[in-house]
Amino acid sequence: MNDFTDPITDNNRIVASKVDGKTMPIHFRNHLEEDVLFPSNDFNLTLLRQHFQHLRHDTIPLHWHKELQAVWVHEGTLAFTVNEETFPLSDDTLLLINRGQLHRSRAIAGDAAAICINFEPDFFHPKVLQDYILPLLEKEAFSYRLLALSPEMTARLHRILAASDRSIPYFSVINLLSDCLEEIMQSSSGSGKTADxxxxxxxxxxxxxxxxxxxxxxxxxxxxxxxxxxxxxxxxxxxxxxxxxxxxxxxxxxxxxxxxxxxxxxxxxxxxxxxxxxxxxxxxxxxxxxxxxxxxxxxxxxxxxxxxx
Structure with missing residues (x-):
């Protein structure tokens, strides 16, 4: 069995997340849907900080949610699965997952740390949302996308990481997500199989x-x-x-x-x-x-x- 194959990672300890300086366990509704909580009731964006201990077999088990998700592993490597595809995720790549996709992750070969952004794209202008963002999200070919990080995007991620864990640097996060969605829309080919x-x-x-x-x-x-x-x-x-x-x-x-x-x-x-x-x-x-x-x-x-x- 190779490092990226794990028949069921749901056995292991679920990784908790830090949100606004508070440790928050992951909660699931029925059918493995994650109950995503936002710090603000009127703004659907949250930044989670997650730490995986390899020897403790930390994991994020199989689940899905209605929100989009961006993941950056800034320390170590995670084995990440979206639908039926499993791949290593480390600090040179940003993962953007569309709504409703089954996914899970676990530490491999050492400890790991990640920041995870769950969001709805309603912070965009309604015309941008209607004409560009929603058509992208409704494409069957877009289940997830792996984005190679440019120096500018890497620097922005480090600024987000350096921000206090008691506050979300909303302006930096929104700019990052805008760059990611723009790159995906401009690209004629996507990574990841068409969702069945x-x-x-x-x-x-x-x-x-x-x-x-x-x-x-x-x-x-x-x-x-x-x-x-x-x-x-x-x-x-x-x-x-x-x-x-x-x-x-x-x-x-x-x-x-x-x-x-x-x-x-x-x-x-x-x-x-x-x-x-x-x-x-x-x-x-x-x-x-x-x-x-x-x-x-x-x-x-x-x-x-x-x-x-």
Missing amino acids: FEDRNLFHRLLAYVEAHYQSPITVADLANHALINKNRCTALFQKYTQTSPMKYVAKHRLFLAKNLTIGTDLSISEISEAVGYNQTSYFVEQFRRSYGLPPLKYRKQFGDSSKV
């Missing part, structure tokens, strides 16, 4: 079923019947978007939820086991140990306090 909307919508339906039924037994047939597809296509969709099988994804998802309950609550291990869909506590404990290297109680003792945000 039918596949993505079907996969969202499959995720919705897992979210709603993970406490009960789930089979591949259950998933396929819910999405009105055959089992082969169901399996192919999970391989495409998670690089693993449906049943392995369900198991990893249950263990991910169990880990959060282990370090974030005082529930007993048997209560956690039942809450995430295991009917035998001993089997749950063994699966937890295989995934995290420690049984749940030892894991809680070692990581419980430091993992709360």
Whole structure:
């Protein structure tokens, strides 16, 4: 397995973000949609500062959101996945992700740090928004774009990074995003595969079923019947978007939820086991140990306090 292949990174610790000097955990709505919070109620832009510890297996798990996102990794390297494509992301490249794209990231070969800008482009003049920006965002070929950084853009990013983490340098951020969108619009070719909307919508339906039924037994047939597809296509969709099988994804998802309950609550291990869909506590404990290297109680003792945000 190479450094950029990770069957399910959702197992590991979710990286928290700093927004206006405050540590903010990532929250997900149903179907893996991130609940993006903005510092101002009337301005849809936020700057997040994220630090990944490699030995702790920090990750941003598979998710999506309605807002656009720009990511710059200023220290180390992240393995970043958008839809079914995985690539390394470091300080010479800026990643711009369109709305609604499934993505995740993790540290590889060392610690890493990034700034992440979630935004709606409504700070543009209505005519610019209507005639240029929205047509770009609605193009099927634009799922994401990797932008090679010019010296000017790199300098601007360093100015943004140097700003106090208790405030967002809005003027610099907006100028940066304007430059990025202009470059994409002027380019005749984009990076990233055309988003397959039918596949993505079907996969969202499959995720919705897992979210709603993970406490009960789930089979591949259950998933396929819910999405009105055959089992082969169901399996192919999970391989495409998670690089693993449906049943392995369900198991990893249950263990991910169990880990959060282990370090974030005082529930007993048997209560956690039942809450995430295991009917035998001993089997749950063994699966937890295989995934995290420690049984749940030892894991809680070692990581419980430091993992709360």
